[in-house]
Amino acid sequence: MGQLFALRCLAGLWMEGLLTIAEAKVGAKPKRDAERQANQSALDRLPAGISATVDADQRGADDDGSVRWGTPLQGHFNDPDTCESQPDTIAPGWAPLEIGNTDASNVCFHLNLFGAVARWPYGDETLTIMQTRPGTLIQGWRFGDPTPDRVMDDLVEFSNWIATGRMLGPKMMRVMMRGAD
Structure with missing residues (x-):
């Protein structure tokens, strides 16, 4: 349910016009985490003005680099x-870098904390950079602006909807809470 919630957050940001997305050709698909040097070599060929650093260890890090x-x-x-x-x-x-598979919650985490994230998913030869749009409600929320935020209000409503079981219905909630009748 947490990943569904995070995916809903991302879809909401996009649909409300609160994300800008830019792409840069890498010219190679990412390799698995153990092949960090190969990933770094591929990212070294990004277009002029864009550079990436793959974390050499990635032991418990919140991202794969920057x-x-x-x-x-x-x-x-x-x-x-x-x-x-x-x-x-x-x-x-700058943005934290996520290579390969990552959870929607990680993308939300980076957007929330840093306002940007760079994604290079498995099977793709393109680096995608997502940034919350300056002057939008999500930026105000990130920096403590007390103005009401319709995106966050929608997300709170969605989480309440999930938490109260309205999504699953009463019978399914009983099944999930204590097993089938």
Whole structure:
């Protein structure tokens, strides 16, 4: 249920137009975690202005490394009024790097804590950088702005919905809580 909740969070951020996504061609697919040097070599070929560092140990780390970019990245966001992609820019900065498989909750964790995350999933030759959009409600929530936040309000409502069993119904809740009747 936690991953479903996190996935709902990510979908909500995208649909509300609160994420900008930029992509950079790596030209190779990531290898398994044990092949960190090969992953680093592939990421060393990122386009000019973007660099990645793969954590050499990854023992208990919250991420697989980091990505930095010194120039603005061209990306896009979802316009919630039209549900169409619109051009946007990601300002120079950095993001934690997640290579291969990762949980939706890790992506949410990084977006919440750092405002950005870089993903290079298994089977893909593209590095995707996601950043919360400056001046949006999620940025205000991250930095303690007391303005009501419709995204966080929706997420609270969704978590209450799950917690009270409305999603599963009373019979299924009984089954899950104490076994089948």
